[in-house]
Amino acid sequence: MKISEILTQEFIIPGMQSSSKDDAILELLNLFKGDPRVKDIELVQNAVLERESIMSTGVGKGFAIPHAKTNAISDIIVAFGKLKEPIDFKSLDEQPVSFIFLLVGMESSVGPHIKLLSRISRMMNKDEFREGLLNSSTAEEIYNLFLEEEKNYLEIN
């Protein structure tokens, strides 16, 4: 399993309109509506917001990774968004956020969940990768960046 296998182009928003943290999360969650992997979108939403209330997942360098584990899905589901205008995400470094990666995993598969978090953090920590994201304007370009970057990474299982 790789991020580029879970993340498809329909789940990438290259120009998010939201202007607040909650709206942005909801804008991404909106993509999950009607997806067969999602059993109860509300529980998913609650889980993500609850995790967010413990501590903001805005982890610096303009990046946030809202995530949660819940039984309300049947398989890992992710989405990525690039904001038109950077927004306040109550980030730990208090800098505005431009990229949001939303990750929802199952309660039963914690190992892969944490590994995915770790991989995303590793990728987003790379200056060239973020640079590439900033300069891309379509879902396809963004997807290709993930695909390219992940070529050298191992499978997660």
Next chain:
Amino acid sequence: MVLNLGQDFHFSPFFHLLSYKLAGRKEFMAFIEYFLIVFSFLVLVSIAIAKFSDNLGLPSLVLFIAIGMLAGSEGVLGIPFDNAETAQSIGLVALVFILFSGGLETKWSAVKDVAKEAVIISTIGVLVTALLVGLFLKFVFGFNFQQGLLLGAVVSSTDAAAVFSVLRTRSLSLKGKVNSLLELESGSNDPMAVFLTLGLIELINFPKTGIINIALTFLLQMGLGGLFGYFFGKLMALILNKLKLRHDGIYPVFSLAYACFIYGFTALLGGSGFLAVYIAGITAGTENFIQKKSLLRFFDGLAWLSQIVMFLALGLLVFPSRLLGVFTIGMGLSLFLMFIARPAAVFLSLSFSPFKWNEKAFISWVGLKGAVPIILATFPLLAHIPNADLIFSIVFFVVLSSVMVQGWSLSPVAKFLRVDKPLPKKKNYPIEYEPVEGTDTELIDLFVPFNADVAGKTIVELGLPKDCLITMINRDENFLVPSGGSVLEEGDIVLILVNKDNLAKIKSIFAKEKGK
């Protein structure tokens, strides 16, 4: 609040006997001794009974009231307590704490989706209920319409505490939105019922007041209540985090005074103090502040004490024999509320909502009444509204019958309407941690932020609070078991056992940027 029981608190022969034996002391001292004995005895019995009631699946409030009635003028202890004003004061103060505690424990993230529905059902719904009851009493029992309306307003608020205590003992929980709506409704319809009751009393006593004036007052009450509630809720978290009190024990004292202040201040300026207190609780509950867990527990305890004292007082106040006298009207009104007024109000209020019919039906059935109607019923008594005695007895009857009938049937009805679900299962981690009663510790996953000051430091250098422990680190998708000398890196995911009180501290450690 309890000491002004004062002059109206006469002792029965039973207590005279006791006081005779202990004669020779100053009268006042003796009063305090007896008062404390009686008070503690009633509370202790209530607690013992509450434990018992869990097995019965019956809301404990019925039993508290029953103990009050047994201790009262027509019961075995024969305490002749008939001071409605005192009971009302106890009730109002108790309500402040109950609403504040309820607000603090409300999870805003879970309920905000149903906020619109909750507002509609606790304004329009309450109004519809009151109107229907007014009409019903006028045409079936020949009441004066205004008095009927007043009675309707008094019985229109619901009590969720009862609902959740029943469901929890049956290991049931309700599916997502129904749960949230009931919770939010029960807290927010109290201010509305209070307002409507006081407004109608005003109208009956001063018919010239006019509907427009009442409507304006309504806007002022709710507007100020909401505004101050939000403001003071935010402010509370801010103050608590800056206060740095030397003794942990002072935090609850501060919060107690603070909650009272919110009510007093808002009410003084013409806002709804109850709404303010409830919203302040919700607002503060969304924030993180030091001592949060212990304050939550403190207010939970306070809310319990408030409930017990309030129901005892209300039980003392009522004359059970008068309840029998209103059996026909009481039963008629109860049935009307359960099967017609509440369902009509619910289905009407929720007609544009995504709730399904079975959910609406269940919400209708959960029209459980609690203490608020009884407290409200003391207002007409004190305002000398005609037939206030009758209204009080009817309300008491309706509350008791609603709690008994609906309270007992909740679980089966929830199952029948398929709105129930089993209590949630615990979470799994590579390391298992099961929160035990009595600890506030949680296992959470944290990101080491990019540019974080902690990156590059060893764990012992972090200056973590005492009762917290980094149990695992995931780096580049590998799990590492850390020791004190392990160095954190940017983008690490750490699994950390943390005491909730220390969350703010941890947050500040991890949020610190390099070089700052």
